[in-house]
Amino acid sequence: MKAQKKTASRIAIVIMAAGKGTRLKSRHPKVLHEVGGKPLLAHVIAAATQVVPASDIFAVIGHEAERVRNAVKDSGVNFVLQQPQRGTGHALMVAGESLSGYGHVLVLSGDAPLITRQTIEQLRDFHSANNAAMTILTSILPDPAGYGRVMRVGKGDDVQAIVEQKSANAKQHKITEINSGFYAFSIAALQKYLQKLGTDNPHGEFYLTDMAAILRTAKQKVVAVVCENPFEVLGGNTRAELVDIDHRMRMSKCRQLMAAGVTIFNPETCVIDSDLEIGADTVIEPHVQLRGKTRVGSDCHIESYCVVHDSEIGNEVILHPGCVIESSRVARKAILGPYCHLRPASDIGEGARIGNFVETKKMKLGKGSKANHLTYLGDSDIGEGVNIGAGTITCNYDGTAKYQTVIEDGVFVGSDTTLVAPIRLGKGSYVAAASCLTQDVPADALALGRARQAIKQGWAKQKRDERAATKAKA
Numbered sequence: 001m002k003a004q005k006k007t008a009s010r011i012a013i014v015i016m017a018a019g020k021g022t023r024l025k026s027r028h029p030k031v032l033h034e035v036g037g038k039p040l041l042a043h044v045i046a047a048a049t050q051v052v053p054a055s056d057i058f059a060v061i062g063h064e065a066e067r068v069r070n071a072v073k074d075s076g077v078n079f080v081l082q083q084p085q086r087g088t089g090h091a092l093m094v095a096g097e098s099l100s101g102y103g104h105v106l107v108l109s110g111d112a113p114l115i116t117r118q119t120i121e122q123l124r125d126f127h128s129a130n131n132a133a134m135t136i137l138t139s140i141l142p143d144p145a146g147y148g149r150v151m152r153v154g155k156g157d158d159v160q161a162i163v164e165q166k167s168a169n170a171k172q173h174k175i176t177e178i179n180s181g182f183y184a185f186s187i188a189a190l191q192k193y194l195q196k197l198g199t200d201n202p203h204g205e206f207y208l209t210d211m212a213a214i215l216r217t218a219k220q221k222v223v224a225v226v227c228e229n230p231f232e233v234l235g236g237n238t239r240a241e242l243v244d245i246d247h248r249m250r251m252s253k254c255r256q257l258m259a260a261g262v263t264i265f266n267p268e269t270c271v272i273d274s275d276l277e278i279g280a281d282t283v284i285e286p287h288v289q290l291r292g293k294t295r296v297g298s299d300c301h302i303e304s305y306c307v308v309h310d311s312e313i314g315n316e317v318i319l320h321p322g323c324v325i326e327s328s329r330v331a332r333k334a335i336l337g338p339y340c341h342l343r344p345a346s347d348i349g350e351g352a353r354i355g356n357f358v359e360t361k362k363m364k365l366g367k368g369s370k371a372n373h374l375t376y377l378g379d380s381d382i383g384e385g386v387n388i389g390a391g392t393i394t395c396n397y398d399g400t401a402k403y404q405t406v407i408e409d410g411v412f413v414g415s416d417t418t419l420v421a422p423i424r425l426g427k428g429s430y431v432a433a434a435s436c437l438t439q440d441v442p443a444d445a446l447a448l449g450r451a452r453q454a455i456k457q458g459w460a461k462q463k464r465d466e467r468a469a470t471k472a473k474a
């Protein structure tokens with residue numbers, strides 16, 4: 001008895017994600033198109049895993065199934081293969097086998113990424129409070145075109161049918177309450193009635209939406225609940241819809257960040273991905289892009305045209321305009337830019353400076369060290385209090401392999417120096433400007449690697465005088 005009760009109350013989530021997305025006119029599967037910097041499906045999975053454990057979530061995949069599976073496999077959800085894809089009703093038929101141990105299932109659309117935990121819970125709770133066979137999450141949209149319309153029985157919660165856009169008559173087209181594509185079903189009702197679905201419709205597919213009328217006819221309870229935020233259910237079926245969803249998602253992210261103490265000037269010009277974390281009192285100027293898994297500390301100032309991907313920026317960092325930073329780390333109080341490029345695995349120490357037109361890659365710059373102008377530092381380990389002069393270049397590549405440059409604490413590298421790696425500059429050493437160094441420099445030594453200067457007294461004047469004489473003769 002006890003075990004039975006447990007089964008009846010267990011809830012699974014099915015996410016329908018097998019469709020091709022014909023209306024996007026894309027080579028790529030619809031649910032992998034990105035909004036807020038993440039695939040549509042990843043957003044839906046993130047909301048679903050806040051309601052039930054990943055082990056109770058079943059993503060129905062089909063079109064480009066392996067690509068879709070790979071893109072979200074880290075989430076830990078289960079996958080069900082729907083091959084071929086014969087409609088949303090068919091997606092549920094295919095998922096059916098996995099659902100026998102559950103009492104109810106919440107069905108979500110993999111192409112509607114604005115859905116939140118609260119709304120999924122609202123659907124679940126309304127379904128169980130009504131003890132319904134099917135509950136439909138609906139929304140009242142100013143422009144319902146394209147969506148299935150919900151036909152209620154009078155003004156109550158009961159639903160008679162869902163009519164798809166293509167099958168609706170003129171009167172039904174005027175209904176503004178749309179089917180969100182999110183449902184709750186009792187497993188018992190699905191098991192009994194899903195096989196009654198037919199394909200007599202313009203696409204010749206099994207429409208899950210037909211379950212409303214089928215269950216109603218069978219005297220089962222079918223109810224609808226309106227989603228509080230009407231836009232949360234928007235689906236990305238076309239490019240225009242994707243861009244609209246992306247915009248809504250980013251604006252809401254900016255509002256959340258501002259509520260948490262971040263200043264974002266002209267947020268509509270900024271591109272801030274949904275997984276970003278930013279500390280309070282950080283100021284973000286217009287036209288900044290913060291992407292992927294980036295974390296920005298508090299009290300930072302990020303000026304215009306910075307683009308930061310998957311990086312960690314400490315507290316009180318200043319990014320002057322035009323810094324491009326990828327998969328790197330910048331410690332507190334560092335000052336970067338304008339116009340620098342940190343390529344992957346750059347690690348900039350506390351209070352360090354990277355200036356104009358400096359490129360770095362796989363390098364560590366110690367506390368308080370500076371590389372302020374026109375420099376390339378790759379495969380390098382640079383200590384604390386080091387000064388790298390303008391135009392310094394680490395020659396890290398010989399066409400086959402990469403080599404390491406080590407610059408110990410307190411080294412002064414004069415401008416226009418080329419360091420041919422592998423090479424080590426010992427602690428406190430000094431490199432004369434315009435040197436080309438190919439050998440290690442001992443600690444505290446001076447290294448000169450350039451030709452000695454020669455002086456020819458009066459040479460320039462003599463040249464001028466000769467030229468003037470030739471001209472006078474002509």
Ligand code: UD1
Pocket residue numbers: 016017018019020030031060061062082084085086087088089090091109110111112146147148149162164178179180181207208209234235237
């Ligand atoms: C569907 C609903 C419509 C509703 C709208 C809300 C149907 C018939 N219509 O229309 O009433 O207003 O959602 O967004 O359900 N999928 C599969 N397997 C398939 C077909 C689709 O997994 O065989 C997946 C798709 O990948 C997608 C989701 O199901 O994530 C919905 O399919 P889609 O073709 O986008 O349905 P809509 O036309 O938007």
Ligand code: CA
Pocket residue numbers: 109111235236237
């Ligand atoms: Ca859709």
